[in-house]
Amino acid sequence: MSDRRLGACTVALALALAFAPSVVAQDDARKIVEEAQRRTGSKSQRYEGLLEVLDSNGKIADKRWLFTRLGSHGQSKAVLRFVAPAEVKGVALLIVNHPDRASDQWMWTPALQRERRIALQDRSTRFFGTDFSFEDLEERDVNQYNYRLLGEEVIDGAACWRIESTPSEKKISQYTKSDVWIRKDTYALAQVESYIKTAVVRRLKYGNFAQQQGIWTGRRLEMSDLRRKSRTILTLEKLEYNVPLKDPDFTLQALRNPV
Amino acid sequence: MKPLLVLLLFAVPAGAQQFTYRGFAEVQSTAYVQASPQDDRVQTEALFRLEPAYRALDWLTLSGSIDARIDSAEQVEREWRIDVRDRGLLRPAFSVRHAHATLRKGTLAVDLGKQFVRWGKADILNPTDRFAPRDFLEVTDGEFLAVIGARGQYERGGQSLDVVWVPTLTPSRTPLLGHRWAPVPPETFGPAGFVDLGATFPRRSQYGARWNVVGPGFEASVSYFDGFNHLPQYTATPLSSSPLIALQRTYAPLRMAGLDGAVPFRWFTVKGEAAVLFTTSSEADDVVLYIVQLERQSGELSVVAGYAGEIVTANRSLFEFAPDRGLTRAFLGRVGYTMGPTSDVSFEAAVRQNLDGVWLKGQYSNAIGAHWRATFAGAVIGGDERDFIGQYNRNSHVLATLRYSF
Numbered sequence A: 001m002s003d004r005r006l007g008a009c010t011v012a013l014a015l016a017l018a019f020a021p022s023v024v025a026q027d028d029a030r031k032i033v034e035e036a037q038r039r040t041g042s043k044s045q046r047y048e049g050l051l052e053v054l055d056s057n058g059k060i061a062d063k064r065w066l067f068t069r070l071g072s073h074g075q076s077k078a079v080l081r082f083v084a085p086a087e088v089k090g091v092a093l094l095i096v097n098h099p100d101r102a103s104d105q106w107m108w109t110p111a112l113q114r115e116r117r118i119a120l121q122d123r124s125t126r127f128f129g130t131d132f133s134f135e136d137l138e139e140r141d142v143n144q145y146n147y148r149l150l151g152e153e154v155i156d157g158a159a160c161w162r163i164e165s166t167p168s169e170k171k172i173s174q175y176t177k178s179d180v181w182i183r184k185d186t187y188a189l190a191q192v193e194s195y196i197k198t199a200v201v202r203r204l205k206y207g208n209f210a211q212q213q214g215i216w217t218g219r220r221l222e223m224s225d226l227r228r229k230s231r232t233i234l235t236l237e238k239l240e241y242n243v244p245l246k247d248p249d250f251t252l253q254a255l256r257n258p259v
Numbered sequence B: 001m002k003p004l005l006v007l008l009l010f011a012v013p014a015g016a017q018q019f020t021y022r023g024f025a026e027v028q029s030t031a032y033v034q035a036s037p038q039d040d041r042v043q044t045e046a047l048f049r050l051e052p053a054y055r056a057l058d059w060l061t062l063s064g065s066i067d068a069r070i071d072s073a074e075q076v077e078r079e080w081r082i083d084v085r086d087r088g089l090l091r092p093a094f095s096v097r098h099a100h101a102t103l104r105k106g107t108l109a110v111d112l113g114k115q116f117v118r119w120g121k122a123d124i125l126n127p128t129d130r131f132a133p134r135d136f137l138e139v140t141d142g143e144f145l146a147v148i149g150a151r152g153q154y155e156r157g158g159q160s161l162d163v164v165w166v167p168t169l170t171p172s173r174t175p176l177l178g179h180r181w182a183p184v185p186p187e188t189f190g191p192a193g194f195v196d197l198g199a200t201f202p203r204r205s206q207y208g209a210r211w212n213v214v215g216p217g218f219e220a221s222v223s224y225f226d227g228f229n230h231l232p233q234y235t236a237t238p239l240s241s242s243p244l245i246a247l248q249r250t251y252a253p254l255r256m257a258g259l260d261g262a263v264p265f266r267w268f269t270v271k272g273e274a275a276v277l278f279t280t281s282s283e284a285d286d287v288v289l290y291i292v293q294l295e296r297q298s299g300e301l302s303v304v305a306g307y308a309g310e311i312v313t314a315n316r317s318l319f320e321f322a323p324d325r326g327l328t329r330a331f332l333g334r335v336g337y338t339m340g341p342t343s344d345v346s347f348e349a350a351v352r353q354n355l356d357g358v359w360l361k362g363q364y365s366n367a368i369g370a371h372w373r374a375t376f377a378g379a380v381i382g383g384d385e386r387d388f389i390g391q392y393n394r395n396s397h398v399l400a401t402l403r404y405s406f
Helices: A003-040 A252-256 B002-010
Strands: A044-055 A058-070 A077-084 A092-096 A104-109 A114-117 A145-155 A158-167 A177-183 A189-196 A199-212 A215-225 A230-241 B018-032 B042-057 B060-071 B094-105 B108-115 B147-156 B159-166 B194-200 B206-215 B218-228 B233-238 B245-250 B253-264 B269-278 B286-298 B301-314 B330-338 B343-352 B357-368 B372-383 B397-405
Touching: A003 A145, A003 A158, A003 A177, A003 A215, A092 A252, A104 A252, A114 A252, A145 A177, A158 A189, A199 A230, A252 B147
Parallel strands: B194 B245
Antiparallel strands: A044 A058, A044 A230, A058 A077, A077 A092, A092 A104, A104 A114, A145 A158, A158 A177, A177 A189, A189 A199, A199 A215, A215 A230, B018 B042, B018 B397, B042 B060, B060 B094, B094 B108, B108 B147, B147 B159, B159 B206, B206 B218, B218 B253, B233 B245, B253 B269, B269 B286, B286 B301, B301 B330, B330 B343, B343 B357, B357 B372, B372 B397
């Protein structure tokens, strides 16, 4: 073998060694997220959510919503309807998720007797005084992001994969990227940190894990807005999967119905 | 028949039945900066509203709202009756604000009864919103009134068709003549004054249709309306038997072709709405009303700013009360800021392009606990007496509202 050919082979080998872990990491990361999505798939979901909004000084407000979802991940529709406090009772949000792009969202306000489409550029707004933005209420789909395995870390005593997810071209997001921690034992989401540029702006921690109809679910979600130093704790009550729900209950017409 | 209906409603699985309600009790005091000969400078109104809803069957929902109110300005009736039609000059003391049944089959929904019908996409002024009369007793804070009729809505994918039939006219409630918010001062009618002959309501029904399309990067509607203007024209006739002027309210026939749309761009959403209005009345104008607005929500700040315009295609009107036209040829805006989970502040403005009328309003609202909310607001109105907004220049005011929601 000539020196020249030997040199070329050495460079090729070096390149292969340099890129191989990255490709493997991408493949592994996507497979982990796919498996997590597969395990949390259900025909429908319903729960009553108790929201406790806290600022740096303590609790400010409690809110309650009734959440129903038909379908799963990028093929789902969801309606979120406030049931308390009294002054926001009846306010409702319809979310139509898409597998490859951002969701469509409409909000119904009974006092105005009209629905309003939430524009894409407005999705970074906090949802009704909570620390969830409109975008945080979307259901993510594996195809909306590109993934990279960053390593393994322990969250609340559970071994997790740490995976970086960056929005794909079609997915318009307020976030530059999100780091997602997925538990190795159950493939349940343990934590999500969302970045704008290089700063973490929101952290979502899952807790109180339990199996519900075979699906491992964190029943306590704590969303922290790190810029405002406030947080919202969402507790999932009366959680059920695969409840009989109908498609016509997830339309703009149905959104206007108070019950 | 009635017992059979009751049996039918209750003879369903308990899971299908859901009952819910919401409501509030509210006291609002308004203090005007300037005195008015006929009115107190401080006026107070108390309102109780209950809104029950009952899903009797999977396909049938009954919902309604009842109001009970009293005030110090005597703009509320002092009669023990329950009003349904909302045709009186005064606000009823007890009223069925809305009450309707919603029947659903798949993506077809039919609403029967007294209901709110809101069309259009703009936030400040809706030229296509023709089934939406308002209570204009205080012109700048008009609450919507429901109409009695039938409405069918069919939704498929991103498209929806809305068909409305209203057999009788519900008029907008106009300011009381001779009082603070009257469109004309009483001296206009001479030293003897006027006698109110009431209203002549049209007998024909009204109908309309609206087709809405939601696309990935836009939303648009076309609409058609054939009915009557819910805002009155006044006919003034001298009485032969006395020096008084007889005043009568009539409602001009109206047809409308409307268009509205919304397109989100990177930095803001553009919303537009236009209505071409024709009438066969010899005393009303043909006009084109339109609005273009930009909207942006960023963090806790929401901004809406736009321009409302009017093109008069046939000028025939002598004397009408038309707040929808009065807010055109004007720059309109609203800025809202959510200060926290319990409090927010907002500013609204309408400024006529010739600066003959200016209306500015600021509001601060704060929730106290889970049920109470206090709201403080102030409005400044200025301008020329001949301008629609400017004519209310003596009505700048501050108001405080305390509401208990349940």
